[in-house]
Amino acid sequence: MVTSAYKAEEEIMAIPIHWWPHRFQWLERFREATEIAPLWHYFINSALFSITHVIATVFFGAMAGFGFAKYDFPGRSFLFFLVICTLMIPFQILVVPLFIEIKALGWENSYPGLIMPGLMNAFGVFMMRQHASDLPNELLEAGRVDGAGEFHMFMRIVLPLLAPALASLAIIVFIWSWGAFLWPLVVIQDRDLNVLSVGLTNYSQPYQRPPMWGAAMAASTVATIPIACLFVAFQRYFIKGLTAAAVKG
Amino acid sequence: MPAAPRRGWVATWFSGPRRHQWWGLAFVLPVVVFFAVFSVFPVLFGFAISLTDYSLLDPPEFVGLDNYRNLLGDKLFITALGNTLLFVLGATVPVWAMSLTSAVLFDQAFRGKLWLKTIFFLPVLPPIVVVGVVWRMLLHPNGVMTAFVGLFNGATEVPWLASTVLAPLAMVAVHDWSVVPFFMMIWLAGLAGVSPELREAARIDGATAWRVFWHIDLPALRATAVFVAALSSINAFQTFALQYVMTADPGGPANSTLVLGLLVLKYGFQYFRMGDAAAVSVVMFVMILSVTAVQLRFNRRG
Known part of the structure; x- marks a missing residue:
């Protein structure tokens, strides 16, 4: 895929396979990709979509996880049960009613409509609760004796201690959101508002013209780079995060 | 006799020494x-919609269980159910x-293991859509996969995605290709938890590698196995992105790759039959929940 992004169109399908482009076309395919569809819009939308999800899930997930793990308030078990139940709801069940709901809110085909439904996820809460319960209670008691407010303690003591778990969660959420396809496909009609995964289909099934594989491969490369970078940079958290997502989810 | 100050639980909760617990609720x-x-x-809301006829334009009309009854006789639904x-x-x-x-x-342990892994x-x-786009190219009738197969049988053109037999198989193959490494990591995490002493002991007692695997590793992998089984089937029930990206129409040829996930999209966002779409998703929900129920049973027994 990556090498095809630098090949001339007729070389891509050449048999025998050209493992390395004979005529190396440095940015041709990428230029082509941006001409067929607003590739950079897609990229920016995907980045906005995923980064908002990461920040919101990590912050609110840690907060709720901490709340469920270290406080005893009426209704705690019931509310936690409710959150866990939402883990079992596959997104496909939500698509139709959620679309109607978002439409009623006037958010279809807009950033809020695109971003809101995935802003938090139950898995994050669940994972953070596990990690927050491992924190020593004495730490919180000591903070209280020192007169620290609860929210202040969360920000200054709990969040830093949860940092490694937060990093794993952030990576998982980024991968999920970056690859999200169903919801953006349904809620966005305006092509400038779309995310990369939906935008990619413009290259492989372009309207009224044959597929342009060079451009498709260039766009696919663009869609894979962020995750590949994460993988290279945080390999440890990456695999740990993914397996944690699996084993605990 | 002066009554001791009686404080109801509400008062205790709000002002007692446990006052700070309310922060939990705020969090x-x-x-x-x-x-x-x-x-x-x-x-x-989805359950409610599945009991109505609703086209987004007119207000929904209550039809009871009619949508579900219609699904039973709906050829497209039966096909999609079978394909799924x-x-x-x-x-x-x-x-x-x-x-x-x-x-x-x-x-x-072997040399170059980390690299190979x-x-x-x-x-x-890569996101699932990228997987689909790239494989769509590789499975072009005169593409790379054809050239590869051609080495063995001399074929020059294979209708990978245009044949009602090959297309569904291709969906499964590409899906499996993209998820096997993930599940491998989970099995590996499980294998890491098997006690090395136990294995060593069995080996010293003269057990073959196969017997060690069968009698020591596999029983220890029970929880992992239940998990892999459940997650892989839950994911598979929800499949639609590969079909959407790779097949013509999508779901073609001749609906051979039409799965329930695609049918929800088709009914909901192509035909605007929200009631039918919601009914199909409720059916999917029930199937997925039953997988979860089986998983929980196995977990409890373990």
């Missing part, structure tokens, strides 16, 4: 409100076998 509130609005409500079940079959048993085998191989893991990285 969980954003998440709870969010799930109420964007998960719990839509699920209930076949896909689930292809995306479970072979995936378990391949991922467990590769995990056991990667659990051995990293390369093997690569298919997990």
